[in-house]
Amino acid sequence: MKLSEIPTPALLIDVPAMQRNIERMAEFFAEGQCRLRPHFKAHKTPEIARRQLAAGSCSGLTCATVDEAEVIAAEGLTDDVLIANQVVGPGKAIRVAKLAASADFDIKVAVDSEAGLADLAQAAQDAGVEIGVVVDVNVGLPRCGIAHGEPALALARKVEATEGVTLRGLMGYEGHVVAIEDRAEREARTAKAMSRLLETAQLLREDGLPCDIVSAGGTGTYDITGRMEGITEIQAGSYVLMDSAYAKLDIPFEQAFSVLGTVLSRPRPELCAADNGHKACSQDHGNPDVKGVDGASVLFLSDEHATIALPPESAIAVGDRIELWPSHIDPTINLHDVLYAIEGVEVAGVWPISARGYAEQRKSGRDS
Numbered sequence: 279m280k281l282s283e284i285p286t287p288a289l290l291i292d293v294p295a296m297q298r299n300i301e302r303m304a305e306f307f308a309e310g311q312c313r314l315r316p317h318f319k320a321h322k323t324p325e326i327a328r329r330q331l332a333a334g335s336c337s338g339l340t341c342a343t344v345d346e347a348e349v350i351a352a353e354g355l356t357d358d359v360l361i362a363n364q365v366v367g368p369g370k371a372i373r374v375a376k377l378a379a380s381a382d383f384d385i386k387v388a389v390d391s392e393a394g395l396a397d398l399a400q401a402a403q404d405a406g407v408e409i410g411v412v413v414d415v416n417v418g419l420p421r422c423g424i425a426h427g428e429p430a431l432a433l434a435r436k437v438e439a440t441e442g443v444t445l446r447g448l449m450g451y452e453g454h455v456v457a458i459e460d461r462a463e464r465e466a467r468t469a470k471a472m473s474r475l476l477e478t479a480q481l482l483r484e485d486g487l488p489c490d491i492v493s494a495g496g497t498g499t500y501d502i503t504g505r506m507e508g509i510t511e512i513q514a515g516s517y518v519l520m521d522s523a524y525a526k527l528d529i530p531f532e533q534a535f536s537v538l539g540t541v542l543s544r545p546r547p548e549l550c551a552a553d554n555g556h557k558a559c560s561q562d563h564g565n566p567d568v569k570g571v572d573g574a575s576v577l578f579l580s581d582e583h584a585t586i587a588l589p590p591e592s593a594i595a596v597g598d599r600i601e602l603w604p605s606h607i608d609p610t611i612n613l614h615d616v617l618y619a620i621e622g623v624e625v626a627g628v629w630p631i632s633a634r635g636y637a638e639q640r641k642s643g644r645d646s
Contacts, residue, residue, distance in 0.1 A: 279625040281618075282599070286540045287558035289610070289617040290601065291519065293626055295534035296326070299518050300333045302530055303500070307335035307512070312504045315340045315360060315493065317515025320607050322346065322633035323617065324353040326518060331356060338384070340493075340513040341633075344373050347385060349633040351377055360386045360412065360493060362449060362513055364394050364422055371401035378407040386410035386446050386491070390424040392436060395443065402442030410446045411437045412491055415478050417450035417471040426450075426474035431481045438487055447491030448482070450475035451513070456498030459526050468502045476508045497524055497531070515607075522605045523563040535617070536569050536601040537610065539584060547590035552600050555583045558613055563605035570601065 284290075307314040316330045319342040327339060327350070338358025341347050347359050365371055365387050377385050389395045389411050402409045415430045416423030424430050430448070437445040452471040458464040475494060482489040495503035495512030497520075504512045516524050519535040539554030556579045559566055566584075568574040573589040584602060588594060604610040611617075612634055619627040 279628075281620055281623045281625065284538060284618055284625065286538050286599070287554040288538045289558075289614040290536050290538050291326075291617050291619050291629070292532075292534045292536075293619050293621050295532040296518060297329065299520065299531045299534060300330055303514065303517050304330075304333035304335045306501065307504065310505060312506075312509050313337035313511045314500075314504075315511045315513050316518065317341070317362075317513050318346050318350060318633065319343070320515030321519060321611055322349075322631045323611075323629050324349070324355060324632050325619075325627070325629040327353075327355050330518060337511050340515070343633075344370050346633045347377060348373065351380070351383060353632065357382050358384045360388075360449070360491075360513075362388050362414075362451070362493070364388060364390060364414070365398060366394050371398045372405075374398065374409060375401040375405035375407050378402065378409045379405055384410065386412055388412055388414040388422070388449055389433070389437065390414040390416075390422050392433065395433070395437060395440060399440045399442040408442060408444050411443045412447050412449045412493060413437065413445075415448050415450040415475050417452055417474045417494075418455070418467075419451055419453040421451075421453070423450060426478045427481065430478045431485060431487075434482050434487050434489075435485070445488050447489045447493070447510075448475060448479055449491070449493035449513075450478075451494060451496065452499055452503065453496060456496040457523060457527070458498070461528060464498065464527075465502050468499045469506075472503055472506055472509065476506070479508060497529065498527055501529070519607050521563070521607045521610075522567045522603045525603075533603050535607070535610075536603050537566070538618075539600050539602065541594060541596055541598045541600055542583070544588075544594065544596055547592075548588055549577075550586050550588055550594055550600075551583045552586060553582060553584075554600075554602055555579045556581050558610075559584070559602055559604050560606050560609035560613070561604075562609055566602035566604045568600065569603050576602065
């Protein structure tokens with residue numbers, strides 16, 4: 279298949295650019311004590327994860343859901359997985375326990391409450407297994423995570439005293455600062471956030487508790503958090519494909535994915551409408567950018583349309599192809615079942631986004 283033959287809308291991966299991103303990140307973590315634990319949720323695609331792991335410098339994979347952990351296990355991608363999220367809700371802890379039952383699969387789960395811990399521990403006890411736990415510490419992002427310091431220490435003590443779980447350490451995500459464009463401000467606020475995590479790690483060690491893992495970081499702070507003494511691994515994900523939001527930062531990664539569309543209408547010289555709208559491209563971090571058309575910009579996305587402002591002299595016509603660079607990788611990936619791996623004008627492969635829609639496959643019994 280040629281690029282020109284792909285039905286639209288479709289998700290494209292520039293394979294050489296993606297591979298350069300993978301190699302640059304692996305080279306960075308080849309130095310120092312900190313490792314990379316790439317976040318599978320960014321792309322949900324086994325073929326990309328295989329390439330990340332093959333490049334080296336990785337401690338395993340990060341994921342956000344039990345579904346993703348099950349796909350990683352089923353695909354045999356790695357035997358070391360961190361679910362960097364709370365596992366709460368009917369049946370989820372039981373499924374984690376099932377994964378932990380495999381002797382060669384090291385699974386760890388983030389916990390920030392006694393209720394979540396109790397659910398996980400009960401599932402582990404019922405299955406006769408041990409599940410690794412990292413205490414999720416709030417370092418400033420108003421989302422999950424127990425307060426740093428004494429509250430986190432108290433929960434860590436509870437983990438250590440609970441049958442069926444094993445305390446492995448801490449994690450904390452500085453997501454509130456990873457996209458700050460000013461480098462100096464990003465560095466300063468990252469240091470403040472990570473001081474909360476590192477001080478908590480010190481409290482655990484002074485209390486005699488194990489704290490082998492101190493997991494943190496993202497694409498926007500990989501080279502800041504990743505060089506802090508005491509941080510053991512970085513959970514960066516977006517670097518592998520990059521989006522227009524992260525492209526505003528001074529980091530050495532290329533935009534390697536786009537959403538291909540077909541121009542459906544050019545009702546006026548300064549305007550066209552293509553078929554890569556909301557249902558194909560997220561805009562939660564802002565409108566996508568138009569790739570390769572000088573002076574063009576996305577005015578807005580509708581369900582089935584991208585309305586694009588064009589220079590009146592542009593030669594773009596009905597039936598032409600047009601690509602958008604999305605502002606956010608993860609939700610855009612989640613809109614597609616496959617991605618087209620492109621090398622030049624050739625389609626080198628059609629890669630399943632296997633963890634997308636996996637929950638429904640599992641419920642209906644269609645998964646393997």
